[in-house]
Amino acid sequence: MKARILVTGGTGYIGSHTVVELIQAGYEPIIVDSLENSYLQVLDGIEKITGIRPEFHKVNLRIKKETEDFFNTIGNIDGVIHFAAFKAVGESVSHPLSYYENNLNSLIYLIQEMVQRGIKNIVFSSSCTVYAQPDQLPVSEQAEIRKPYSPYGNTKKISEEIIEDAVNTYPLNAISLRYFNPIGAHPSACIGELPQGIPNNLMPYITQTAKGIRKKITVFGNDYPTPDGTCVRDYIHVVDLAKAHVIAIERLVSQKNATKYEVFNLGTGRGYTVLEVIHAFERQTGIKLNYEIGPRRSGDVAAIYADTSFATNVLGWVAERDIDNMVITSWRWEENIRNIYGSLFN
Numbered sequence: 119m120k121a122r123i124l125v126t127g128g129t130g131y132i133g134s135h136t137v138v139e140l141i142q143a144g145y146e147p148i149i150v151d152s153l154e155n156s157y158l159q160v161l162d163g164i165e166k167i168t169g170i171r172p173e174f175h176k177v178n179l180r181i182k183k184e185t186e187d188f189f190n191t192i193g194n195i196d197g198v199i200h201f202a203a204f205k206a207v208g209e210s211v212s213h214p215l216s217y218y219e220n221n222l223n224s225l226i227y228l229i230q231e232m233v234q235r236g237i238k239n240i241v242f243s244s245s246c247t248v249y250a251q252p253d254q255l256p257v258s259e260q261a262e263i264r265k266p267y268s269p270y271g272n273t274k275k276i277s278e279e280i281i282e283d284a285v286n287t288y289p290l291n292a293i294s295l296r297y298f299n300p301i302g303a304h305p306s307a308c309i310g311e312l313p314q315g316i317p318n319n320l321m322p323y324i325t326q327t328a329k330g331i332r333k334k335i336t337v338f339g340n341d342y343p344t345p346d347g348t349c350v351r352d353y354i355h356v357v358d359l360a361k362a363h364v365i366a367i368e369r370l371v372s373q374k375n376a377t378k379y380e381v382f383n384l385g386t387g388r389g390y391t392v393l394e395v396i397h398a399f400e401r402q403t404g405i406k407l408n409y410e411i412g413p414r415r416s417g418d419v420a421a422i423y424a425d426t427s428f429a430t431n432v433l434g435w436v437a438e439r440d441i442d443n444m445v446i447t448s449w450r451w452e453e454n455i456r457n458i459y460g461s462l463f464n
């Protein structure tokens with residue numbers, strides 16, 4: 119029998135790629151999503167890639183009753199991968215309470231249902247933001263956890279604490295995966311990131327500028343203590359990230375976890391500056407990008423990249439896709455978005 123894995127936020131960017139990898143690894147994913155920040159058409163993309171249309175339920179997990187009602191109908195579940203959350207850093211500064219309300223309540227209601235129904239395994243979508251600016255690079259899981267610079271980031275830190283406390287008390291096992299900077303898209307260009315409005319993140323800003331939707335990219339600061347003065351990040355291909363989730367849930371379902379709560383960094387271990395990403399994109403696509411240097415963006419750390427040795431040694435996982443693959447798949451996806459979503463994005 120195929121293991122049934124509940125994927126919250128499964129029509130989102132990382133969620134949808136993980137659903138594809140789960141199906142291809144022989145799992146039966148069941149998606150719940152509120153569709154507040156994603157689209158039902160994502161299921162078409164998943165079906166096109168895998169030949170399977172996963173079960174989908176429109177559920178808002180931050181509403182306790184909806185969560186309870188959903189779990190009453192769902193039957194046996196072997197594990198949960200929890201992506202569903204608000205994720206825009208800037209928006210979280212303007213609306214901190216809705217970020218805490220959404221991201222924390224949904225986690226709590228989800229865990230309550232899991233405990234009540236004897237569902238023992240959860241993989242949580244966390245972020246390198248819990249390290250803020252670490253003292254040492256590359257940053258390992260042993261580094262001190264610091265207050266993140268945004269309410270969004272803080273919801274990740276608090277969520278990890280909630281999970282750790284819950285695991286200590288209840289018959290639960292959990293893995294938190296701390297992502298660095300996910301970019302790229304599925305090589306089929308059938309699924310990818312779908313930012314609403316003006317993108318906050320670098321990669322969709324680059325692809326939209328190349329497409330002519332944005333006039334120019336502003337590089338936020340070139341006076342950081344980095345090789346070319348622009349910020350350094352550890353960009354990781356979303357397909358590599360998705361594969362790590364399959365390994366993590368497999369580890370829990372087959373009870374191979376060493377402790378009840380484990381944490382892994384997911385990055386490539388290599389940092390790139392903003393200008394290096396822009397130039398990689400230009401090289402791979404032959405498109406000259408219009409960019410200018412602007413002031414620093416508040417809340418940005420100068421540099422962060424992962425020590426990924428724990429994930430490699432323990433999970434046997436390694437990021438395989440390089441920056442060229444990341445930028446080219448992002449671009450193919452951007453070129454295809456309007457074929458799939460048409461007027462939604464005009």
Ligand code: UFG
Pocket residue numbers: 205207245246247270271298299318319320321323335336337338339348349350351392415418
């Ligand atoms: N950048 C620009 N111009 C832009 C957009 C971004 O120069 O238009 C720069 C940023 O200053 C930063 C780099 O590109 O140096 C990457 O920025 P992103 O916004 O793409 O990503 P962040 O590193 O800011 O954010 C990521 C995740 C968040 C997480 C945060 C924690 O997207 O979820 O790391 O550090 F909270």
